[in-house]
Amino acid sequence: MTPTSFSTRDAMTLLDAPPVFDVTHWPLEVERYLEKTENSFHRAILKNYFRHLLLEVSGYWDQIIVPELTVDEPVYRVGDRGSVEVLTGKAAVENFYRETFEARVNVMGARTMNMCVEDFGVTTEARWAHVVPGQYLLDHQHDVAADPDAHYLMNYNIFQIFAYTSEAKLIGERIYVDSASYTYEELAPQNVVTPEQARQALAPLLSRATLD
Template sequence: MNRFEQAVYDCMKPTEALYEQTRNPFHRKIILNFWRHVHLEGAGLYDQICADDMMVERPVYRITWGANPAVIEGREGVKAFYDSVGDVVLWNSDDRIAVADWGIADELTFNLLGLGGIMQAIGYDVPDPHKFYHVRSRQAFIWPYDSRALLAGEHLYEDKTSLVWEEVDEAELTTAARVKAIQKDLLDQLHARFGEKFWVWEPDAATV
């Protein structure tokens, strides 16, 4: 396992730590939705992210990555956004995460690993479209939730002053397919740990 794969395996440890110290059952459901969402997204299971038990009927995403800020509305728009990212490895690190009745706030380092041409298409001005780069920046992820603990959107704000990249030797690379497999394994572990429909808020049975 290389350093990038290890980083993907470790990316939700701050979320797990927040869950363990949280006692409010509604907040715990929000955390579990967030946790599951990240693994679903990493595994490419976008339909499950946009299901009725995970997301509101009309989510709103505000994305400020790269050079092309966008507002995305509706589940179909969200799925199209995920599909548009391309063959890039994504993960978060160095999280400072909190939960409240309204949702999740997470200041983190957002990491992308992939071909320079894809990075340029996103809006990152890496030098060579044919080489591979690790691009990272500090970002604030604000994820609002509704009273049913359903995701209402993602507001992703990038600190452009923190943006850096480094060229990565091909011998060090991992693949998007490999990372999808890692995320699927982590998702399976999450389901095995918490059981069926563990992310669904049921006020009359508010224990986790």
């Protein structure tokens, strides 16, 4: 029998990702998606999503759960390694972002991604990456023999749903990680992206990530 051939543009199948992590890659892909989106409501959702992601990765955790971007009582569901953490309300969600920033693991992004926007919000499936200190992996019991003085690229598959109101404000996120997909790459010093470097690299994008 002749093997069946499938034609696909599925980024998760092709794994068409840059060999070296680039903190600007994911935001630029979102910006290109926004540029080709014509529906005005979908554009408003994407503008919110775009600004949110840039604030998060740049470490401006205290500017995300604000009235112009997010409802008063957001709800997040974060599933990973057989458990789901439910975060309800501004304080709980803001604390989630603050802890990420304080642990210096806010440098992250999609290496390759499938994405769509509809009236309910944004759905993404991605091969995700975090730049993390080796000590973080030891503290959080990841299955890797990490050097606490090194930095690693922690990769995994992730599925995310971002829900928005009719005013294009974020209601909450549902985040589900494929726990069997984790891989780890020890980074050469020249390939480490620090939170400070990420903030600087993303500053031009953030300056044009307005809701107008």
